[in-house]
Amino acid sequence: MQANAARPRYAETKIPPKQSWLLYCRAGFEQDCAQEALRQAKQQKPIVGAEQFAPVADSAYAVVTLNDQLLNYRELIFARQLIRLHAIIAELPERDRLTPILDAIAALPGNFGTLWLEVPDTNEGKLLSAFTRRFQPLLETALREQGRLTDDPYSVRLHVFFPDRHSALIGSSDPGNSANAIMGIVRQSMPPEAPSRSTMKLAEAIEVFMDRGEQTRLLRQGMQAVDLGAAPGGWTWQLVKRGIRVTAVDNGPLKGAVESHPLVQHLKADGFKYAPRKAADWLVCDMVEKPSRVANLVGSWFVSGWCKHAIFNLKLPMKQRLAALDSALGGIRNQLDEAGINYRMMAKHLYHDREEVTVYLSRTRH
Ligand SMILES: C[S@@+](CC[C@H](N)C(=O)[O-])C[C@H]1O[C@@H](n2cnc3c(N)ncnc32)[C@H](O)[C@@H]1O
Incomplete structure (x- = not known):
């Protein structure tokens, strides 16, 4: 599968291949991140017949497709976050992003402890985060009304990741096998007395x-x-x-x-x-x-x-x-x-x- 150089596209596929995983990483490390995840899977058994998404340079995320191998977050070095990918919405309408996202979530089984709306850790992602801040309460309210959000930090998390303005990747993470931080980023503030940013x-x-x-x-x-x-x-x-x-x-x-x-x-x-x-x-x-x-x-x-x-x-x-x-x-x-x-x-x-x-x-x- 080829990716567009300007922004990641997943053709018209709405449901990704079974057993696809979404990983966040620092921009510029997509290849290392995907390569390491595939290697971890292959150490369990060979990956057979799974076509891979080509990582997009500087996109700050990667998608890998496995068979039934499992990935272990703690043993991955380059992945900031580890998410099971369930749906890809390739062409989100500007005027109503909520309906297609709710439809895609409706097709998923079970309920979710928390909802995290996320963007890539890139300059484009920073611009998108203004949108996700506005969108979060809308989606959260709709999911609560449907009884899909349980407010339990130990239950499976629901992730809606916006690689750009036009698409959304929907996935879930296991709190026991992922980072307990939005975008996988454990931010620190700079203590004024410390001698260096290090x-x-x-x-x-x-x-x-x-x-x-x-x-x-x-x-x-x-x-x-x-x-x-x-x-x-x-x-x-x-x-x-x-x-x-x-x-x-x-x-x-x-x-x-x-x-x-x-x-x-x-x-x-x-x-x-x-x-x-x-x-x-x-x-x-x-x-x-x-x-x-x-x-x-x-x-x-x-x-x-x-x-x-x-x-x-x-x-x-x-x-x-x-x-x-x-x-x-x-x-x-x-x-x-x-x-x-x-x-x-x-x-x-x-x-x-x-x-x-x-x-x-x-x-x-x-
Ligand atoms: C990235 S800086 C360390 C920053 C430090 N961790 C901080 O928080 O402020 C690297 C330091 O390693 C020191 N360094 C490099 N080679 C060294 C060596 N062989 N022995 C001692 N210090 C060395 C350099 O002088 C430099 O101050």
Whole structure:
């Protein structure tokens, strides 16, 4: 199936092929997102006879068609959201968008806990969001009157996604296998005291990778952390504001609130050569370096017993992003497996990540 270069078109099909999935991603990463989802499905069994929608460059979403394979949201790196696609309305009339959307929803079985109206995370999407804000109460009221909305956050969500002004994709997501955030975006606000915007990356990583219990248990006052590539100090600031003592390693200067903070020790040193005198609870690392080099360093910190948990960034300016990630993450798995270390590792292309992904790695008992 070919896609129009200007805006995605799904011909006249109103019902997508069975088992189609809609995934949101950062604009420019559609190919990586689709490729990764297809690969996850193929690891279960080969995909037979499913024609794929060609991803549209910079559209900030992708559609993949599988057989009966299931996708696991937490194991996908590039997908911000994971939605079962049920209907595609290709030509929405300007004057009455409500009727065809209600008709398409009427054909779906069951009720829905919540209704999310969404747009792509693009400039065009931003313009469309004024429309979705006006449209949301209309559609919500109509669905409530029909008894289709139950206001239960644990029940299946209904998504109406507008890739452009003329079309709508209708799907549903399972709260247990998707992002609990509209458009899959866990937004952070910029704290005025933080020395850099990077601070939002670590704040988002903590929200995305750790539930409330883990945040309380694993980020406690009195803990020790090492921040490699710390300057100007946005990640360090996230840690000290939780009462964690930080060794900030960077030849560059720390700024603002962390520059002379009592919990911060600034070491002007090379992050690849630094060895802690005693083990830390946390390692965080945002050094701009080859992903394989950073991965190898983090793996060796775990093998040496120098930290229990880590959050780190892998920069991906290259074309073969998935291959670079496979090699970096595979390298860590090999190091930890050989050392007999049990761990949990998750990687995500966060909203505040650009050409990079963030990884969470935590030592576990079993
Ligand atoms: C993206 S910035 C980090 C921003 C920081 N996370 C924050 O929140 O403000 C990358 C930093 O890594 C540092 N860096 C790069 N290579 C390094 C190395 N080998 N050793 C120590 N720091 C390094 C740079 O000096 C730079 O300050």
